[in-house]
Amino acid sequence: MIFGYVRTSTTDQKSSLAEQERKLREAGATEVFIEERSGKSVANRPQLQAMLSKLREGDQVVSTKLDRISRSVRDFLAVLNEIQERGATLSCTDQHLETETPAGKLMINMLASFAEFERDMIRERVQAGVDKAKRDGKKLGRPRVDHSNNPKAKALRTLIDQGTTMSEAARSIGVSRMTAYRWIDHGRR
Numbered sequence: 001m002i003f004g005y006v007r008t009s010t011t012d013q014k015s016s017l018a019e020q021e022r023k024l025r026e027a028g029a030t031e032v033f034i035e036e037r038s039g040k041s042v043a044n045r046p047q048l049q050a051m052l053s054k055l056r057e058g059d060q061v062v063s064t065k066l067d068r069i070s071r072s073v074r075d076f077l078a079v080l081n082e083i084q085e086r087g088a089t090l091s092c093t094d095q096h097l098e099t100e101t102p103a104g105k106l107m108i109n110m111l112a113s114f115a116e117f118e119r120d121m122i123r124e125r126v127q128a129g130v131d132k133a134k135r136d137g138k139k140l141g142r143p144r145v146d147h148s149n150n151p152k153a154k155a156l157r158t159l160i161d162q163g164t165t166m167s168e169a170a171r172s173i174g175v176s177r178m179t180a181y182r183w184i185d186h187g188r189r
Helices: 014-026 046-054 073-085 102-135 151-161 166-173 177-187
Strands: 002-008 031-036 060-063 089-092
Touching: 002 014, 002 046, 014 031, 014 060, 031 046, 046 073, 073 089, 073 102, 151 166, 151 177, 166 177
Parallel strands: 002 031, 002 060, 060 089
Antiparallel strands: none
């Protein structure tokens, strides 16, 4: 049996999912497992785990690229080891790689290392950008919203001042308790 594994990091990449699935079906995959999650951790991907649990002797796992399986060498090698322990093989359509040959095994390990390197470089660049923004005095995160003119916030303040509990006041004006606390907290600043 040929199992396909498709992954994207965000739900915004629907066309990428469809394209990956098309390629894997062309490669003979009869069952395709689709995941819309980060490749950072193998443990938090139920579709990958479901596929691995179905593998039997002689099966093949097909993916378009190695980084669809994992973005860390350690996790990739753990997945590859599980695939091989079950008597199955792995191949990548876009990179023309297979685990059946020594050269294929070497290339797969090298590409897994490059995928992890790429992920680490992205993380480093993002952190450098955040650090620079902080040094430049830029405020990060969502901007604070001024609720001073919000009629619901005024009604909430009035109810609280009259001794109503936060839960009751929030419920009566139709907002969550957390929103009510946030509005009251912002009003104190």
